[in-house]
Amino acid sequence: MQCGWSLLGPLQWIRYINKQVKVKTGKDEEHRGWLLTVDPVSASLVLVNFHDDAVGGGRASVQVVMGHAVQEVQVLQDADQETTERLQSSFLPPRARPLAPEQLGQRRAGVRRWLEENRVPVQEDGEELLVAGALTIMAPYGPEDCCSSNQIILDRVQRLIQSQPAAARRATRKRKAQQHRARANHASRAQRRHHAAQSCPIMA
Amino acid sequence: MQITGGNKKLNMATPVSVLRLPKGPDPNSRGFDPKSPRFIALCRTSIPTSAVSEADVEQLPKEQHARSVLRESFLRCLLSVTNKKVQFHMYERVKVEATFGASDIDVMNFQVSDLHTPIGVQKEALIRCQDVISFSFDA
Numbered sequence: 337m338q339c340g341w342s343l344l345g346p347l348q349w350i351r352y353i354n355k356q357v358k359v360k361t362g363k364d365e366e367h368r369g370w371l372l373t374v375d376p377v378s379a380s381l382v383l384v385n386f387h388d389d390a391v392g393g394g395r396a397s398v399q400v401v402m403g404h405a406v407q408e409v410q411v412l413q414d415a416d417q418e419t420t421e422r423l424q425s426s427f428l429p430p431r432a433r434p435l436a437p438e439q440l441g442q443r444r445a446g447v448r449r450w451l452e453e454n455r456v457p458v459q460e461d462g463e464e465l466l467v468a469g470a471l472t473i474m475a476p477y478g479p480e481d482c483c484s485s486n487q488i489i490l491d492r493v494q495r496l497i498q499s500q501p502a503a504a505r506r507a508t509r510k511r512k513a514q515q516h517r518a519r520a521n522h523a524s525r526a527q528r529r530h531h532a533a534q535s536c537p538i539m540a
Numbered sequence: 541m542q543i544t545g546g547n548k549k550l551n552m553a554t555p556v557s558v559l560r561l562p563k564g565p566d567p568n569s570r571g572f573d574p575k576s577p578r579f580i581a582l583c584r585t586s587i588p589t590s591a592v593s594e595a596d597v598e599q600l601p602k603e604q605h606a607r608s609v610l611r612e613s614f615l616r617c618l619l620s621v622t623n624k625k626v627q628f629h630m631y632e633r634v635k636v637e638a639t640f641g642a643s644d645i646d647v648m649n650f651q652v653s654d655l656h657t658p659i660g661v662q663k664e665a666l667i668r669c670q671d672v673i674s675f676s677f678d679a
Contacts, residue, residue, distance in 0.1 A: 346606035347599065353610075361673050373613035378647035378669065382617050384679075398617070399676040402647075402669055426679060427616040 341406045342379040349374040354415045354423055359383070359401050360408040367401055370415060372423055379403025384423060396426060440475050447477045450500045456493070467493055556660030618643055626652075626677040628667065638665070640677070650675075 352371050359367045359381055369383025383399045415423065435443070440463070448465060451458045459466045465473040471484035471493055479497045484490040621640045628636050638652035641664075648669050655662040 345603065346610055347603050350606040350610060365673070367674060373610050373617065375614040375647060376607045376610050377645075380614070380647065382614060396679040397676060398621075398679050399674055400617070401674040402672050404670060405673040427613070427620050 341409055342403045344379075346374075346376050349376070349379075352409065352411065354420045356412040356415065357381070357383070358410045358412055359406055360410075361401060361405045362407070367399055368412070369399060370419060370423055372398075372426070375403070379406070381406065381409070384426065386419075386422070435476055440477075443477050444475075447473065447497060447500065451493075451496065454496055456496065473497075554661070555654075555663040558662075620679065621677055624677050626675045628675045629673045630671050631673060638667075643669075 353373065355371055356368065357371045361367065367383055369385045372382040372384050374381055380403045381401045383401065385397050385399070387395050387397060444460070444463075444465060448458050448460060451465075451467065457468050461472075463475055465477065467473065467482075467484075468489060470486045470489050471482055473493075474481045474483065477497070479494040482490055482494055482497070484493075622642065624640055625637060626640045628634075628638065630636070636655060636657055638655040641651035641653055643650050650667045650669065650672070652665050652667055653663065655665040655667075
C-alpha cells in the first residue's frame, strides 16, 4: 500500500516541515498536527499538537504515523515564527547556560587535575583538553563533551569524568582541612601554655 | 481482535506468561526471519537514495543534508519517547497501550514493555512496524 508519500524523498519531505498537515491513513481516518519531522528511513511523519492548559503550562501530544500507512498528506497552514521555534526546541536537549571564561578555566583545570590524579596523560590545548593524543574534551568539559574516534578510550574517559567528585565537595573538603589544621594548632598552643604554667609556678 | 462493548473489563494487572505459538513449516517462520520471502517482499530494510541522474548531481549533497536533518530530528523524538506510555493504533481497529522501549535502526520493530492486550499484560513484546498505523504519546 505504498502511495507516493514514501517515494517523495528527503528534499520533498523537508518542504512539509513546520506546517500544519492533515494525514489520511484510511477511509475515515485522519490525523492533524504540526509536522515536526519525517523519518527518511520509514517515511513516518511526526505530528505535534499543542495543548496549552492553564494548569500544566504548555503540553504537547505527539503522534507518529508510519510511512507505509499514509495515503494522502495535505498542507493546511504554515507555522508562524513562534510555533516554529516551539516545535524545533521541543526535543532538543536542554542547553546549559554558557559559563563565564574564568569559571570555564576553573572547570578545565579541575578536570585536568582529576585526570592527572588518575594517571591519564592530558594536555591543555587552548580551550580544549587533549587526552592521550586520541581524545578531545571541549567546554564545558562534561562527559558528553568528549570527542574521540577510539571507542574504548572514549568510554573510559567518560566514565572517569562522570565519577569525578563535584567541585563543591572539593571546596568544603579544603575548608574542613583548613579548619582542622587551625584547631590542631590552637590545641597544641594551649597545651604548651599549660605545660609552661605547670613547669613555672611563678607565672601562674 | 479487540473485544469491546458490554463485556466487563478484566483486571489486567498481572502479566501473562509468554505464549509459545505453534511453529510454522520452517524454524523461523514467525515473521521476523529476514531471509523469508514474506519479509523480503513486505519489509524493505531501508529506503535507498533516489536514483540521481547526471543532470542533478549537485542535488545529492542537498538531499543528504536534508536526510540527515530529518533523521536526527526523528531520532531525538524517539529518544524522548523511551520509557513513556504510548498508544499503538494498529490495523483491524486494534488499540493497545504499552511502555516504549526501543526501535531498531530501520524502524521495522518496536520493543515495548507492559503491553496491555485483551488477553493480558505482556511483560515484554516486539511489535512489527508493518502492523502499526500510528502511535501517540504525551511529550
